[in-house]
Amino acid sequence: MTQENHALLEMIDVYANYGVVQALRGISLHVEQGEIAALIGPHGSGKSATLKAICGLLPVARGEILFAQQLIHKDPMEKLVGRGIAYVDERRLIFPSMSVIDNLVLGAYRRHGKEQKEKIEQDMQTVFELFPILEERKKQTAGTFSGGEKQMLAIGRAFMSSPKLLLLDCPSLRLAPVLVRKVMRAISELRDQGVTTLLIEQNVRAIVNVAGRAYVMEEGKIVLEGHPRDLLAAQ
Template identity: 50%
Template sequence: MLALKNVDVFYGKIHAARRVSLHVKAGEIVALIGGNGAGKTTLLTAVSGLLRPAGGEIALAGESILGLAPERVVRLGLSHVPEGRLVFSPLSVEDNLRLGAYTRRDREGREAAARTLARIYEMFPVLAERRAQAAGTLSGGEQQMLALGRALMAGPRLLLLDEPGMGLAPLVVRDIFRLIVRLRDELGLTVLLVEQNARSALRIADRGYVLETGRIILQGPADELLANKDVQRAYLGRDLDAR
C-alpha cells in the first residue's frame, strides 16, 4: 500500500529524515516509534505532500506520489490526521466533518460523503450527539475522534496518524487505540501510526519501525519489538500503560 525508499527530508539545514525505507502492506497497522526529534512527524508530512523530500521514492499502491500536492495525495486515497488534532475550533462538529470531504465535489462524491458521514456517526455516537456543538468545546478525546472522522470523510485507503494519544488520559488513549483497530477491522483501512506511547502502539500494530535521529535503526513484528530489551529500555519504560 505504501512504500518509501531512501527518503531524505530537510528542515532548512537540518537533515530530519535520512535515507528512510519502510513499507506498509494493505490491511496492516504499522507503528513508527521514537523519541522527540527523531523525525517521525517529518516523515508523515513528507508522505502526505506537505514537505517535499530532497531525495528518494514514495509510492502509494504502486503509484509515485513524490512531489504531488497534498490535495492530489488525498484524492489518491491517503488521509493524514496531524499531531495536535487541529480541528477548526469555531466551527461545528458537522462542519468539521464535512470539510474533510472537500475533494469529493461531484455528485457521486457528495453521495459517497453522505454515506460516510452516516457511518461516522454510527461509529462515534458522541459526535452525532454533538454535531451542532463548536469543535473547540469538545474534550481532547472527542476532538481526536473528530479528527479521525474528518480524515475518513475523504474516503481513504491509508491513514497516517500522528500522535493520536497525545495529551490524553490513559483510559482515553485506550479507547482511541481500540477505535484505530476498528477502523482497520471494520473498514479495511491501512494505518501508519506515529506514537510516542510505544507500548500502546505496538500492542495494536502488526509490525513496527524504530526511528532515531532520522534513521530507521530497528524493524520487525510488533511482538518482537515489545520483547526487545533495547526497545524496552529506550522507549517502553516511560510509557503510561493504557490497558
C-alpha cells in the same frame, strides 16, 4: 510475488530537511494494504517528518515515495487527499469556529458527484458509530471540545475523505488512558473498513495489540523493524 509488490505505501531511501537540519536520512519502509503500522522512537527522531514527507508537507530532497505503485513525493497535499491519503496532525487542526457536522462535511471536500453523496452519508454514519459523542454534539462548535473529543473529530474528519491510507501523528498524545484505548479501538475498526494506517506512537505498549508492524526510528533513520510484541520483548 514479493512482499513489496503488495505494499500500499513504499518509501525508498528518502532524505528530507527542515531548513539546514537533516530530518530524514535514508528512510526505507513499506506498509501493506489493510495493515496498521507504527513509527516509534524518541522525540526528534524523525517520525513526524516521515509522515509529513509522505503527505507532501515536507519536501523530499532525495529518494522516492510510492503510493499504490505511483510516485507521489512531488505532489502537493491537496492532490494526495484526492488520491486517498489522509493526514491527522498531532495538533488535530480541526476548524474551531465551525460545528462538528461542518468539520465532517469538509472532510469530504474532495469527494464530488452524485454517486458520492450516498457514500458520504454512509461514512458519516460510520464516524458516528465509531465516536457516538460526535453525533450527540454534532451542532456544537468544535473549538469547545476537549483534547480527546478533538482527536476523535480529527480522525472522523480524515475518514470522511474516504482514505486508503490514514497517517496519524501521535493519536494518543495528551489523552487519558481510557481515551487512548477508545482511539486505538477506532483505528482497529477503521482497518476493518479497509483503511490502512501508519501512525506515530511514543510508547510501544500502546500499540502492541493494534499494530502488525513497527519501525523504530533514531536520528532520522530506521534502526529496527518488527512486530511490536517482539520489539517490546527486545526492549
